[in-house]
Amino acid sequence: MNTNDNNSSCKKKEDTPLIKQYNNIKTKYLDTILLFQVGDFYETFGEDAVKCSKTLNIVLTKRSNIHLAGFPCHSLNTYLPRLIxxxxxxxxxxxLEEPKKGKNIVKRGxxxxxxPGITIDENILQTKHNNFLASIHVEKNNLGLSFLDISTGEFLITEDKKSNVLQYLKLFNPSEIIFQRKEKNxxxxxLKDKYYTYLMEDWMFDYAFAYEKLISHFKTNSLKGFGIENLKLGIISSGVILSYLHSTQHFNIQHISTIRRIKKEEHMWIDDFTFQNLEIFHSLNKEGVSLIKVIDQTTTPMGGRLLKNWILFPLINLFHxxxxxxxxQELYANKPIRLFIKKKLKNIHDIERIISKMTxxxxxxxxxxxLHKSLISIVEIQKNFLSQKSKILIDFGxxxxxxxxVSNIIMNTIEEDPPHxxxxxxxxxxxxGISKELDEIRILYFSQKExxxxxxxxxxLNTGITNLKIGYNNIFGYFFEVKNSKKHNIPSVWIRKQTLTNVSRYVTEELKxxxxxxxxxxQKMFFLEKKILNHLIHKILEKIKPLQKNAKKIAELDVLYTFSNLALENNYVKPKINQSLKINIIKGRHPVIERQFISKTAYIPNNIIINKYxxxxxxxxxxxxxxxxxxLRQTAIIILMAHIGSFVPAKxxxxxxxxxxxxxxxxSDNISLGESTFMVEMNETANILNNLSKRSFLILDEIGRGTSTYDGISLAKSIVExxxxxxxxxxxxxxxxxxxxxxxxxxxxRIKNYNISVKKINDNIIFMHKLITGGSKHSFGIHVAKISGMPTKVISRAKEILKTLSKKKP
Structure with missing residues (x-):
């Protein structure tokens, strides 16, 4: 979805001062819906009003031939997420100011x-998902690509072939993509309207300009310390992101404290077809269950986001x-520390996003x-780890x-459980005790009753009116209230403000x-508290990097603790990872399918022995x-789980x-693109065959079935060969x-035949779900049709036709 559309302002023959002010501001934001505060409401005009009315299902009105739609200011948190x-x-x-008598128009700005790609609003963000803004710079057949989550400060950069751009976008699923205007076609x-996009002016995609933006932001002399100095196209894309933030008035971004290179050579490459086919993040069926739904038992939002990142980029470094x-393994074997971690993780909140809101x-x-309470729990975790006998846990601590x-300054400054x-x-x-001036003002303010x-x-005593009272309302402020029967006792210096049926109200110079x-x-108390709070925030932000590092370590601990729990609850085993060119899985299971069985022993495990030799x-x-x-799927998933650091469902x-x-x-038909099942199958297969490596693992299911039998067999054989x-x-x-x-x-x-065993009893078959050596000679298609509920006449006729065809077969 591209939003660089011109959105006309509301120009009429005789504009009111309000509409003139609106038009002056709107000219700077023609591609943007302008929420214009008028008193207690946010109003929209013209095309903005039509869009808001349709999106938010609010009333669209018309005044002086101008469309209007609005909502109360206090409902902003309800409507804003829906618009974004x-x-x-x-x-x-x-x-920007209180309305004043005699002033024609209120100052606004x-x-x-x-x-969509720039928000820290918790009503818009999903707690366990990143919200990435992507920037792409293309030159010839190469591209520079950057991803920024402003809500967490994560900033990633890479370069690759132009043909791989969709792969990255599908992996990161950015909420917004920015790119050069000249590349819009x-x-x-x-992208075909699948992503929200925004066009940037061509002059912004300049290497020197982008480089200067980055070193200015990170306050460094070069980008060598980040390992990205030689990524010219990536640097351009990253610099454009910072320019975009500034153009959208996001200047307080010191929580973006580092930039990390995506190194393809350090991670397992899994294409989007495979993530989809293995049902890693989404099930292929509406009622199905994905892998991440089964294994994501993380406690913190940071842990949830990191787990997804680990799955997207599995390790291929044996040491790590x-x-x-x-x-x-240490957590798996140590029940007391597992229980301790579980308890403490519950007290740790989303430190990454708290820091971004602070900036x-x-x-x-x-x-x-x-944040203070989260840091206390981190300190307790650290102390516990340092007290362990295990060197692994001590090193982690x-x-x-x-x-x-940071924790102490918060504790010593802010009251426990303060308001929002x-x-x-x-x-x-x-x-x-923080501010002597504030304390004195508080004493004055809170002693007013006395x-x-x-x-x-x-x-x-002075007036002799024993039932004299002091009252207060928003119109007159404080006043003396006297019954009308005692009005003759009122001193002449008192000023009458209001006369009611039974009482009159007065003020005095002293009371005023x-x-x-x-x-x-x-007002002073409010001002001083804000000033002290801002000073506190400034002091905390001096420790951004240590805070972010602790957030990352907690996220890591959360995921590893989750892996240990999964292993215990589901009888997973620690895999042996090595440099060999073989895979030996004994009694492997599918981690999602086995969870659908009531009995843990109901799922039939299988062995997979495969090697290069x-x-x-x-x-x-x-x-x-x-x-x-x-x-097929469970074998690929077991390999994936092992490479992200998890134990696996096997003996x-x-x-x-x-x-x-x-x-x-x-x-996987792609009818919308005019591609048949067979074309999609061939595209995916071609992608595999053209990108093989020495350490590739392939699962191929029914290759060639989308065409005629002889074509299909020929293709299948040729591919295997x-x-x-x-x-x-x-x-x-x-x-x-x-x-x-x-x-x-x-x-x-090096080709071996295996088949899924089937037991035939009379005219019925039973699937044993067991992989055994040797090839199957029968497809049992008619038997499968029978148990699916196919009419008996159809089954009987199919058997007759099969006999006829079998006799004709050479």
Whole structure:
């Protein structure tokens, strides 16, 4: 969705001062919905009003031929997320002063500009998901690509081939993409309105300009310390992101304290087809369950986001994989520390997003105090780890940064469990003893009841009116209230303000002066609390990097603790990862499917033995519903889980490092693009065959079934032969209905036949879901049709036709 549309202002023959002011501001935000504060409402005009009315389902009116739609200011948090999630840019234009008598128009100005990719609003963000803004710079056949989550400060950069741009976008799923205006035709055709996009002027995509932006922001002399100095195209894309933030009035971004390179060579490559086919993040069926839904038992939002990141980018560094496995092993074997971690993680909140809100000064006193409580729990975790006998846990404990100064300054400044915001007349955020001036003003302010009581008694004695009272309302402020029967006792210096049926109300010079004093005290108290709170925020922000490092360590601990829990609850085993070119999985299980069974022993486990030397390709035959696809998927998922640091659902698993997982499983028509099932199948298969490596692992299911039988068999055989003869010798599981492929094992020694066992009793079949050696000679298609509920006449006729065809078969 592109929003660089011209949005006309509301120009009429004789504009009112309000509309003139609106038009002057709107000319700077033609591509943006302008929420224009008018009193207690946010109003929209013209095309903005039409869009808001439709999106928010609010009333659209017309006045002087101008469309209007609005909502109360206090409902902003309700309506704003809906506008942002619908893909609109929003400029919030507030009244910057109180309305004054005699003044024609109130001063107004845009205080914030929000887009789908730039928001820290918790009503818009999903707690366990990043909200990325992407920037792309293309030159010839290469691209620079950057991703920024302003809500967490994560800033990523990479360079790659132009043809891989969609792969990155599908992995990161950015909420907004910015790119060069001159490349709009390429991107509009490529993205096809699937993403919210925004065009940037061509002159902004300048290397020197971008480089200067980055070193100025990070306060460095070069970008060498980030390891990105040689990424020219990536630097341009990153610099444009910073320019975009500034153009949208986001200047307080010191929480973006580092930039990290995405190194493809350090991570397993999994394409979006494979993530989809393996149902990692989303199930292919509406009622199905994805892998992440099963394994994401993280406690903190930071842990949830990190788990997804680990799945997107599995490790291929043996040392780092084993390091994760070893920590999981320690936690797995240590019940007391697991219980302790579980308890403490519940007290740790989203530190990353708290910090980002702090930089923009949009943080509440309560959130600052929550940061303090989170830091206390981190200190307790660190102390516990340092007291352990395990060197692994001690080293993990040492990796935490010392943030005691931050915790102490919050504890010593803010009252325990403060309100969400500083309110005038409340004075209950800052602790006593922080400011002598504030303490004195508080004494004055909160002693007003006592003062007024004494004043009332004094005037009762002076006037002889024993039932004299002091009251207050928003119109007159403080006043003396006297029954009309006692009006003759009122001193002449008293000023009458109001006469009612039974009583009259008066003010005196002393009462007016005291009220003014109280009002000034209220304002001063509010001002001082805000000033002290801002100073506190400034002191905390001096420790941004240690705070962010601790947030990362807690997220890491959360994920590793989750892995240990999963292993215990589901009987997972620690895999042996090595440099070998083989995979040995004994009694492997599908982590999602097995959870659907009531009994833990109901799922039938299977062995997969595969290597480069004598079992490179396993051809697996068997009927539909027998479990071929499940075995393929579970093997790939077990490999993936092992590489992210998790234990795996098996009795034993030895896995040589895999750097790419490819899959071609199931039908996936793309009718909207005019592509048939067979075309999609061929596209995905071509992608696999053109990107093989020495450590690739492939699962291929029913290749060639989308065309005629002979074409399908020919293609399937040719593909298997290609994989066999490839210099890379990729480890492959190849499921098929084509029994003709079984004969390939006679010609190629590294191809082995397996089948899913089926037991036939009379005219019925039972699926055993067990993988056994040897090829299957029957598809049992008619039997599968029978148990699916196909009419008996159809089944009987199918058997007759099968007999006829079998006799004709040469």
């Amino acid at each position: 999630q619908s893909g609109f840019r929003i400029a919030i234009c507030d009244q 845009v205080i914030e500009l929000l887009t 390429f991107f509009f055709q490529l 994989i084993e390091k994760r496995h070893n920590i999981v 923009t000064r949009k943080i509440s006193p309560r959130e600052i105090y929550i 040492k990796s935490f940064q010392d943030c005691s100064l 915001q500083i309110e005038k007349g409340k004075g209950n955020v800052i602790k006593i 003062y007024l009581k004494k004043l009332c008694i004094k005037e009762q 002066n005291y009220e003014l004093k109280i009002l000034k005290a209220e 004598n079992q490179q390709i396993l051809i697996i035959t068997g009927p539909n519903m027998s479990g071929k696809s499940a075995i 034993y698993a030895e896995i040589g490092l895999i750097d790419k997982i490819f899959s071609r499983v199931g039908a 290609f994989l066999y003869k490839s210099k890379f010798r990729p480890l492959t599981l190849f499921a098929t209905h084509y029994h003709e492929l079984n004969e390939m094992t006679l010609l190629f020694k």
